[in-house]
Structure formats: C-alpha cells, structure tokens
Amino acid sequence: MRIGVFVCHCGSNIAGTVDVDRLAERALTLKDVVHGEDIMYTCSEPGQAAIQKAIEEKKLDRVVVAACSPHMHEPTFRRCVDKGGLNPYLFEMANIREHCSWIHTDMPVATDKAWDIIKMAVAKARRLEPLFSNEVEINKDVLVIGGGVAGIQAALDLADAGLKVTIVERETTIGGVMAKLDKTFPTIDCSACILTPRMVDCGQHENIELMTYCEVDKVSGYVGNFTVDIRKKASMVDWSKCIGCEICVQKCPSKAPDVFNVGLEPTKAIYIPFPQAVPKRAAIQTEYCRYFQTGKCKVCERVCPADAIDFEQKDEIVQKRFGAIVVATGLDVFDWETGYPEYGGGKIKDVISGLQYERMLNASGPYGGHVHRLSNGEDPKTVVFIQCVGSRDESVNRPYCSSVCCMYTAKQALLTKDHCGSDVEVYVFYIDIRATGKGYEEFIKRVQTEFGVKYVRGRVSKLYEDGGKVMVRGVDTLLGEQVEIAADLVVLATGIQAPEGAKDLAQKLNISYDEFGFMKEGHPKLRPVETNTAGVFLAGVSQGPKDIPATVAQASGTASKVLGLLAKDKLKTSPMIAIVDQKNCVSCWKCIDVCPFSAPEKQEQRDGTFKSHVIETVCQGCGVCVATCPVNTISLKGFPTDAILDQIEEVLQPTPSH
Amino acid sequence: MSRQDHIREFAAQALADGRVDYFIGWKQGYNSSEVVPAFVKDPADVDQLIWTPLCHHNLVTFIKRNMPDPADAKIGLCVKGCDSRTLVALLQEELVDKEKLYVVGVPCDGIVDRRKLEKEFADELVDIAFPERGRVVVTTGKGETREFAQDDVLLDVCGRCRYPNALYADDVAGPLEAEPDREESGPDWSDIADFENLSDDEKQAALERVYATCIRCFACVHVCPVCVCWDKCVNRSREPELVAQKVGAKENLLFQMIHMFHVAGRCTSCGACDRACPVEIPLYLLHRKMNKEIYDMFGFEPGTKLDEKPVFQLFDLATDHFGD
Numbered sequence: 001m002r003i004g005v006f007v008c009h010c011g012s013n014i015a016g017t018v019d020v021d022r023l024a025e026r027a028l029t030l031k032d033v034v035h036g037e038d039i040m041y042t043c044s045e046p047g048q049a050a051i052q053k054a055i056e057e058k059k060l061d062r063v064v065v066a067a068c069s070p071h072m073h074e075p076t077f078r079r080c081v082d083k084g085g086l087n088p089y090l091f092e093m094a095n096i097r098e099h100c101s102w103i104h105t106d107m108p109v110a111t112d113k114a115w116d117i118i119k120m121a122v123a124k125a126r127r128l129e130p131l132f133s134n135e136v137e138i139n140k141d142v143l144v145i146g147g148g149v150a151g152i153q154a155a156l157d158l159a160d161a162g163l164k165v166t167i168v169e170r171e172t173t174i175g176g177v178m179a180k181l182d183k184t185f186p187t188i189d190c191s192a193c194i195l196t197p198r199m200v201d202c203g204q205h206e207n208i209e210l211m212t213y214c215e216v217d218k219v220s221g222y223v224g225n226f227t228v229d230i231r232k233k234a235s236m237v238d239w240s241k242c243i244g245c246e247i248c249v250q251k252c253p254s255k256a257p258d259v260f261n262v263g264l265e266p267t268k269a270i271y272i273p274f275p276q277a278v279p280k281r282a283a284i285q286t287e288y289c290r291y292f293q294t295g296k297c298k299v300c301e302r303v304c305p306a307d308a309i310d311f312e313q314k315d316e317i318v319q320k321r322f323g324a325i326v327v328a329t330g331l332d333v334f335d336w337e338t339g340y341p342e343y344g345g346g347k348i349k350d351v352i353s354g355l356q357y358e359r360m361l362n363a364s365g366p367y368g369g370h371v372h373r374l375s376n377g378e379d380p381k382t383v384v385f386i387q388c389v390g391s392r393d394e395s396v397n398r399p400y401c402s403s404v405c406c407m408y409t410a411k412q413a414l415l416t417k418d419h420c421g422s423d424v425e426v427y428v429f430y431i432d433i434r435a436t437g438k439g440y441e442e443f444i445k446r447v448q449t450e451f452g453v454k455y456v457r458g459r460v461s462k463l464y465e466d467g468g469k470v471m472v473r474g475v476d477t478l479l480g481e482q483v484e485i486a487a488d489l490v491v492l493a494t495g496i497q498a499p500e501g502a503k504d505l506a507q508k509l510n511i512s513y514d515e516f517g518f519m520k521e522g523h524p525k526l527r528p529v530e531t532n533t534a535g536v537f538l539a540g541v542s543q544g545p546k547d548i549p550a551t552v553a554q555a556s557g558t559a560s561k562v563l564g565l566l567a568k569d570k571l572k573t574s575p576m577i578a579i580v581d582q583k584n585c586v587s588c589w590k591c592i593d594v595c596p597f598s599a600p601e602k603q604e605q606r607d608g609t610f611k612s613h614v615i616e617t618v619c620q621g622c623g624v625c626v627a628t629c630p631v632n633t634i635s636l637k638g639f640p641t642d643a644i645l646d647q648i649e650e651v652l653q654p655t656p657s658h
Numbered sequence: 659m660s661r662q663d664h665i666r667e668f669a670a671q672a673l674a675d676g677r678v679d680y681f682i683g684w685k686q687g688y689n690s691s692e693v694v695p696a697f698v699k700d701p702a703d704v705d706q707l708i709w710t711p712l713c714h715h716n717l718v719t720f721i722k723r724n725m726p727d728p729a730d731a732k733i734g735l736c737v738k739g740c741d742s743r744t745l746v747a748l749l750q751e752e753l754v755d756k757e758k759l760y761v762v763g764v765p766c767d768g769i770v771d772r773r774k775l776e777k778e779f780a781d782e783l784v785d786i787a788f789p790e791r792g793r794v795v796v797t798t799g800k801g802e803t804r805e806f807a808q809d810d811v812l813l814d815v816c817g818r819c820r821y822p823n824a825l826y827a828d829d830v831a832g833p834l835e836a837e838p839d840r841e842e843s844g845p846d847w848s849d850i851a852d853f854e855n856l857s858d859d860e861k862q863a864a865l866e867r868v869y870a871t872c873i874r875c876f877a878c879v880h881v882c883p884v885c886v887c888w889d890k891c892v893n894r895s896r897e898p899e900l901v902a903q904k905v906g907a908k909e910n911l912l913f914q915m916i917h918m919f920h921v922a923g924r925c926t927s928c929g930a931c932d933r934a935c936p937v938e939i940p941l942y943l944l945h946r947k948m949n950k951e952i953y954d955m956f957g958f959e960p961g962t963k964l965d966e967k968p969v970f971q972l973f974d975l976a977t978d979h980f981g982d
C-alpha cells in the first residue's frame with residue numbers, strides 16, 4: 001500500500017496554529033506512507049495538481065488530505081484524485097481546521113492534536129476499498145407544494161421548459177397572499193392585475209395540473225423517484241360539474257368565517273373565495289353548513305344548475321410519482337390577538353391587521369375599497385400604523401424581521417391618503433425603516449415628504465378605547481417624550497410567520513426547518529434554494545420572509561435548479577450506503593424503525609424467513625441503522641467497522657509530544 | 659376459586675379448543691421448594707400447573723423471536739404484571755404476533771427470593787410452603803422449619819413493583835391486586851442511589867469489581883426476554899472482535915455495556931438476568947441506571963404502553979426529543 005499525505009496551510013488558517021511542515025514530514029514515519037507534502041492552498045489548482053503529480057510519480061494508491069471540513073472540500077478532492085487516476089473513494093480527509101486550528105491557540109497542543117487526526121485518517125485510509133456509483137432512471141415530473149406567487153412562478157417556468165408540473169394547494173384556489181393584496185409596493189401597481197393573468201396561465205397550461213383543496217399526505221422515495229400520496233379533501237361539490245356560477249353561494253342561508261377576507265365579513269357555508277379564483281369552484285365548510293349540522297337544508301343542491309352538489313363526497317388519496325419537489329408553502333400572518341393583549345387583543349373593533357387593511361382597501365374586497373371605521377362606518381380622520389407587530393420582538397418569540405412590513409406600511413399609508421383625501425392625518429410608529437430594495441428608500445421618502453405621512457420613532461405601549469376613539473400611547477424616542485394620539489383607525493403591521501402545518505410537512509419531506517418553522521436551505525449562500533434532502537427545493541416565503549420581487553426571483557432560481565437536476569436522464573447514486581450482511585441478520589427490524597428514509601425492507605429468503613435488505617437507491621448513507629443493528633451486520637460502505645476500530649486504536653496510542 | 663385453579667381452567671380450555679398448541683406456565687421443580695417453567699400440550703396435564711410466590715420465571719422469554727417451535731405455533735402463557743411489560747415491549751417492536759398468543763394475566767402480590775431464603779440456612783431447602791397469603795414456611799433437608807413474612811423475603815424488584823397486574827392479557831386469573839397510584843409516584847430508583855452517588859472513577863472501579871467474576875456463560879443474555887440476537891451476538895463475534903475472548907474485568911464490563919446499549923429503552927427491569935446469573939452478579943445496576951436516564955430524559959418507561967415504540971427506535975431527523 002502506498003499512501004500520500006498532503007497537509008494544507010490554508011494560508012494562515014491552519015499554519016497559524018499548527019506546525020504544518022513538520023506534520024508533513026512526520027507523516028512519512030507512519031506505516032505505508034510514502035509521500036508527505038505541505039501545500040499552501042491544497043484546494044487551489046496548483047494544490048490539486050500537486051496531488052495528481054504525486055499519485056502518478058509515487059504510484060500512490062491512497063490519498064489523505066489534512067485540511068478543512070469534508071463538508072467543504074471532500075467532493076473537490078474526490079474529483080481531484082479521480083482525475084489523477086485513482087478511485088475517488090480511496091481518498092480520506094482529516095479535518096485539522098474546524099476541528100483543530102480554529103479552536104486552539106497553542107501551537108504545540110494544536111500540532112499534537114492535528115497529528116492524532118492525521119494518524120487516524122491514515123489508519124482509515126488503509127482500510128478503504130474502491131467504490132463505484134450506480135445510475136438510476138429519473139422521473140421528470142415536478143410537484144410544487146403551495147400555489148402562492150412563488151409556486152405559480154416556479155410552476156410556469158418549469159412547464160414552459162416542457163416539464164409536467166402538479167401544483168398541490170390546500171385552499172380551493174391558487175393565488176396565496178398576493179391574491180388578497182390591494183396594490184403592491186413600490187410601484188403601486190394593482191396586485192390582482194399582475195397576479196391573475198399568471199393564475200389563469202397556470203390553470204390553462206397544458207403542462208400544469210392544478211390540485212387545489214389537496215394536501216400532501218405521505219412522501220416516500222428519493223431524488224428522481226418520489227412517490228407522493230396526495231389527499232383530495234372532500235369539497236362536497238363535484239368539481240367536474242361545478243361551473244363556478246356562485247348561485248349556491250347567494251342562496252346558502254348559513255354564514256361562515258371568510259378566510260380570504262381575513263374574517264372581516266362572513267361568507268357562506270358554501271363559498272368561492274373571490275371572483276378571479278383559479279379554479280373557480282365552490283366548496284362547503286361542513287362545520288358551518290346547516291345540512292351537515294342539522295340534517296336539513298340542501299338549498300344549494302336545489303339551486304345548483306349543474307347538479308354538482310355531492311353531500312356524500314369523501315376525502316380521496318391519489319398516488320403520484322415525481323422526480324423533484326418544490327416547497328412553496330408561504331406564510332401565515334402573525335396571530336397578534338394572542339400575542340399582544342396590550343393592543344386590545346382583538347376586542348377593539350377599529351384595530352385591524354395589515355392584511356385586513358389590504359382587504360379593506362381593495363376595490364373587490366368586502367367594502368368595495370371604502371376605508372372606514374368598523375365600529376361605526378364613519379370615514380377616519382386620523383389613522384395610525386404600528387410597525388413590527390410580531391416582528392423583532394423577543395417577547396412574542398419573533399426576534400426576526402418580517403422584511404415586508406416597513407414597505408407595506410408605507411404603501412398603505414400612501415393609499416390611505418389616496419382613499420381618504422390628503423387632510424386625513426396619518427402616523428406611522430416604527431423602530432427602524434428597512435427599505436433596502438431597488439427604489440424602496442425613494443418610495444419611503446416620497447410617502448413622508450410628498451404625502452405628508454408623519455413617522456414617529458418608537459414603540460406603542462398601549463391601545464385603549466376612550467370617547468369613541470382608539471387612544472394610542474407610546475414614546476417618541478427621538479424627542480424623548482410620551483405621545484398620545486386619538487385615532488379613528490389603527491392598522492398593525494403584523495409580521496410574517498411560517499404557515500400552520502409547515503413543520504409537519506417538513507417532517508414528511510425529511511427536510512429541516514428553523515426554530516420558527518421556516519424551511520432550511522442547504523447553505524445560506526451557496527445552496528439557497530436547495531435543501532439537505534436531494535431533490536427537494538424551496539421557493540418563496542416558505543424559506544424565510546421576503547417580498548414579491550424576491551419571491552419571484554427566487555422561484556425562478558428554484559425552477560432553474562430543478563431543470564438542472566432533471567436535464568439528465570439518469571442520476572448517479574452515492575456508493576457510500578449501508579449494506580446488510582444477511583447471514584447474521586436476526587430480523588429484529590430495528591434498522592427499519594430507525595431509518596429516516598425507509599431504506600431497509602424485509603426481504604424474503606429462500607427458506608421463507610425474512611431478513612433485512614437496504615434498498616440501494618433509497619439509502620442516504622446516514623449510518624443510523626449501522627449504529628443500531630445489535631448484531632453489527634450492517635456496514636456503511638466507505639466506513640468499514642474495522643477502519644473505525646483501527647482509528648480508535650490509533651488515537652489511543654500516546655503521542656510523543658515535540 | 660384460587661388463581662391456580664383459574665390458570666388450570668384457562669389452560670385446559672385453550673388446549674381443548676385448539677386455541678393454542680401448547681401452554682406455558684409454572685410447575686414444581688425437583689422438590690417442593692423449587693418451581694420451573696412448564697410446557698403443557700395435553701389438557702389432561704394441566705394439573706401440573708401451579709401458582710405460588712416462587713413462580714419467578716418471566717415466561718415471555720420463551721416466545722421471543724425465533725423461539726417458538728414450530729415457528730408458527732399458537733402459544734398460551736401466563737404473565738405476571740412485570741412479565742406483561744416485557745410482552746408489551748415485544749409487541750411494540752412487532753417481535754411477537756398478538757394473533758398467535760393467548761395470554762393469561764396473573765395478578766401477583768410479590769415473588770419470594772429463594773436465594774435470600776437459602777442464605778438463612780446451612781442446609782439445602784426441600785420445601786417452601788405458603789399456608790396463607792403473606793406466610794412463608796421453609797423446611798430444610800435436615801428437618802429444620804422456619805417461618806418468614808413474605809414481605810421480608812421478596813425479590814428486590816418486587817419491593818419496587820408498580821405493575822402488580824398484567825398490562826396486556828386475554829384473561830385474568832382471579833381478582834386484581836391493589837395498584838399503586840402511578841400518576842402520583844414515579845418509578846422508584848432507590849436501588850441505584852448508592853451507585854449514582856459515586857464519582858466517575860469510583861463508578862468505573864465499582865463496575866469492574868462487580869463484573870470481575872463473570873464467567874461469560876451468557877445465561878443473562880439468553881434469559882433476557884428482549885435480547886434477540888442468539889448466536890449472532892456481537893459479544894461473541896470474532897469479526898469484528900469488539901470484545902476480546904479473554905475473560906477479564908474490563909472485557910466483561912465492555913460485554914455488559916454492549917448488552918446495556920442493546921436493551922436501552924427496551925429493558926423492562928424484570929430482573930430475569932439477575933436471577934439467572936450463576937455467580938450472582940447484580941446485573942440490574944447498569945440496566946437500571948440506563949432506564950433511569952431514559953426516564954428522566956424522555957419520560958419513557960419501557961413496555962407500559964402498547965401504542966408506543968421504544969425511544970431509541972424512533973430516530974427521526976425532524977423531531978427534537980430534547981425540547982428547546
């Protein structure tokens with residue numbers, strides 16, 4: 001065996017704390033090591049060339065690089081040795097940066113530790129065997145979960161490129177939050193005017209299948225070959241017949257909360273969220289329907305011209321296969337009523353959320369765009385906006401910035417002047433103004449100067465009713481004094497939070513999420529739309545708060561990543577996977593229980609008994625089963641048990657200090 | 659009707675109906691001071707079956723994976739409260755098939771520790787009688803007779819028992835025993851308090867001392883009802899050789915540590931290993947300590963709820979069992 005050891009300086013990152021030259025020399029004293037070399041930047045072109053040269057000249061059959069984390073550069077060096085003519089899996093990495101130089105300051109101590117790490121890597125390298133990748137066919141259909149603007153954009157891009165796309169949306173229509181907005185910052189163009197054509201395109205695209213009022217029940221499989229159970233929720237209306245005429249809605253006697261209008265005014269038990277809904281189909285909220293609650297009514301059935309009402313409908317599960325999945329599940333608005341009792345906790349009628357205000361402003365909303373006080377219907381003379389409600393506030397566990405509220409508040413302040421006339425007094429309480437997008441700062445300036453909206457820096461401590469007004473008490477931190485404003489209408493710039501069920505969905509997809517339920521990207525800079533599960537991608541607010549321009553840009557970025565993946569006909573699988581030596585398997589099925597990817601299965605043997613077998617293409621090589629198997633009969637290729645024992649033995653040898 | 663009569667009746671009925679191929683209970687051993695497991699195939703033989711406070715064997719051991727003969731045999735068996743937890747553990751792991759079992763729960767008021775009695779006498783015991791509940795009358799080969807209060811000579815595990823009645827059974831042999839309020843009082847860990855108070859070095863020394871006398875007979879492993887590896891046990895494997903074949907304190911401890919990890923979150927503290935060990939090693943020490951850690955960390959008590967899975971078999975990328 002001929003092992004080469006390359007010790008990286010990483011500039012002064014490693015060499016500053018670890019005596020790199022000595023280690024390279026000392027490596028030659030290890031059994032089987034025939035080449036030791038220190039390199040300034042091993043990952044650079046000359047660094048890689050040095051490795052390849054040594055492989056050729058010294059006839060190396062194993063390569064050890066002592067440098068940074070394998071997370072960082074293992075793929076780089078595997079490619080490098082591959083090009084140098086060695087099987088890429090005859091390479092081993094010793095992490096002497098993150099695990100050593102970065103966390104120590106004392107050179108002799110750090111050098112001793114680096115030596116231990118290198119010795120262990122060499123011990124492991126001796127046990128490595130060449131491994132070879134397999135190829136699997138991939139399915140080219142894409143599942144997009146969530147039909148907000150993110151999902152819509154990603155689906156259109158993918159469908160235009162020729163891929164078949166299925167959008168699974170849990171509401172009856174696509175559109176998401178953007179469909180509820182009035183105008184959009186900073187251009188004040190009408191939200192519906194730019195969104196609805198896209199919604200229609202989705203509905204009519206030959207490559208897009210809309211599955212609204214559906215949810216993802218179960219996901220199995222792996223990149224290129226996902227199998228997804230989709231639950232079609234019972235709408236009690238046969239959508240193949242419903243023509244969206246809304247006659248049922250007009251005649252239905254039962255009121256129900258209107259989610260689309262954020263609870264401002266009730267809708268009916270049978271409802272269609274808004275006139276431009278895609279698809280435009282009715283559904284019954286059974287918990288409010290008179291027939292479902294009392295057994296009598298069926299008015300809708302009688303009036304429906306298309307004979308579409310079906311009270312017997314049941315949830316249905318449809319199984320589909322996909323090659324890639326895009327998560328675009330967007331946001332929920334922060335539930336301020338429970339979070340902020342000091343703002344009346346929802347009991348003061350003239351205190352509303354930002355999203356409710358969008359519906360109030362909207363000409364096709366429940367009030368035809370009439371801005372008024374909900375308590376008495378009068379036009380407001382003083383309107384107060386409060387920013388950062390449910391954002392940047394540790395006390396309600398929302399320390400993050402929702403990133404859109406400063407801008408949408410400025411927009412709404414402007415629109416208030418526009419709707420109510422320039423003599424309406426408009427105040428905005430803010431902590432900071434975050435207006436980092438293109439044209440955003442200019443927009444804020446215009447709202448302040450041209451439209452005369454008064455910005456007060458400070459938090460509002462209390463809202464209470466007095467003499468028919470909503471009293472707003474706070475501090476102006478710039479002037480350092482208490483302020484109290486008698487307002488007619490108060491709009492809370494409610495923040496963004498992860499939608500209900502986000503964690504649940506993440507678990508089904510085996511992807512991670514942060515402590516607030518936003519999905520985690522593979523790497524914040526280098527893999528911003530990928531997840532750590534191959535084949536699952538993110539778009540829009542599901543990954544973190546952002547506005548529409550950023551959402552759309554990201555969704556297109558996501559689509560291009562999916563296209564990149566599915567441009568190939570076959571996918572290379574990692575050979576570093578678990579394998580069961582069945583002769584020792586005692587069929588305890590612990591491996592099946594623990595595998596997060598459902599890779600092990602019960603395989604029937606010739607004698608009719610069952611033993612565990614790991615499905616090669618499903619296994620992600622996480623090693624959990626290997627650690628769990630009580631008889632040690634599973635091994636992870638690339639991590640032989642004997643190599644691990646050798647490593648332990650090696651590190652237990654005392655290191656003579658130098 | 660006594661519990662013993664109930665057992666005999668249930669067994670006779672199940673055998674006669676063909677509900678089971680054989681029935682596992684307890685019978686007298688070589689003399690009336692000893693009880694051994696009984697396998698009854700013929701309804702005519704059910705009179706062998708007995709129930710006394712000497713019936714310590716956890717019969718669930720005989721149905722663990724690969725044990726039934728033939729493999730698809732329908733089996734009847736008796737379980738005490740503690741044994742039923744083992745059964746629940748095996749059911750949780752789908753290692754036994756509910757459909758092939760007929761389970762008779764035997765409410766138990768505590769099992770007598772024969773070893774404790776042996777130590778009271780210089781001679782061999784020939785008879786242990788239970789004239790009435792709570793009384794234990796022991797007679798030796800030399801004719802010496804002494805009486806004990808049952809509570810004074812119970813197995814240590816029985817002193818801490820929280821589950822006197824079976825948690826899973828098809829039929830129950832007579833009225834239930836009084837149950838402690840389990841909501842109010844959690845498990846009793848007093849038996850390992852001394853051990854826990856030791857420093858790390860002292861613990862290491864104590865464990866090495868305790869396991870020093872192990873002869874690697876593997877009785878503890880064989881009798882353990884949740885240990886399932888049989889002849890594939892890694893403790894005996896030479897490839898890889900995790901545990902050296904030489905018998906020494908350190909190697910013995912490693913062997914027991916491996917066993918502890920394999921039954922972590924699965925060991926129901928039945929005490930079968932303790933009772934099986936010919937050199938009387940207190941095997942509970944490690945297992946109980948591990949069980950306590952698991953209870954403190956996950957609130958999990960092995961084998962108590964049918965719809966649970968052992969914590970360590972619940973590995974899930976997304977859930978965080980440790981909370982925030």
Ligand SMILES: Cc1cc2nc3c(=O)[nH]c(=O)nc-3n(C[C@H](O)[C@H](O)[C@H](O)COP(=O)(O)OP(=O)(O)OC[C@H]3O[C@@H](n4cnc5c(N)ncnc54)[C@H](O)[C@@H]3O)c2cc1C
Nearest residue numbers: 146148149150170176177184185329330331540541547548
């Ligand atoms: C009050 C307010 C005003 C705003 N004003 C502006 C503005 O003027 N300009 C601007 O640029 N941005 C604005 N925004 C931000 C903008 O709304 C978002 O950037 C945008 O809606 C994000 O789109 P999305 O597709 O990621 O999420 P969403 O619009 O939330 O869409 C997500 C979709 O996924 C569906 N879904 C969720 N979970 C599931 C599931 N488990 N299964 C299936 N479907 C699911 C939802 O029903 C929804 O249809 C505003 C936001 C708010 C709250």
Ligand code: SF4
Nearest residue numbers: 252289290291297300
């Ligand atoms: S049955 Fe009656 S209450 Fe129910 S949706 Fe139809 S009309 Fe409305």
Ligand code: SF4
Nearest residue numbers: 595619620622623625
């Ligand atoms: S290594 Fe084991 S646990 Fe991990 S994915 Fe593969 S089979 Fe599953």
Ligand code: SF4
Nearest residue numbers: 585586588589591629
């Ligand atoms: S854990 Fe090991 S012994 Fe148990 S079924 Fe899986 S491979 Fe077989």
Ligand code: SF4
Nearest residue numbers: 872873875876878935
């Ligand atoms: S029963 Fe006792 S002696 Fe036998 S292997 Fe177990 S601990 Fe060792």
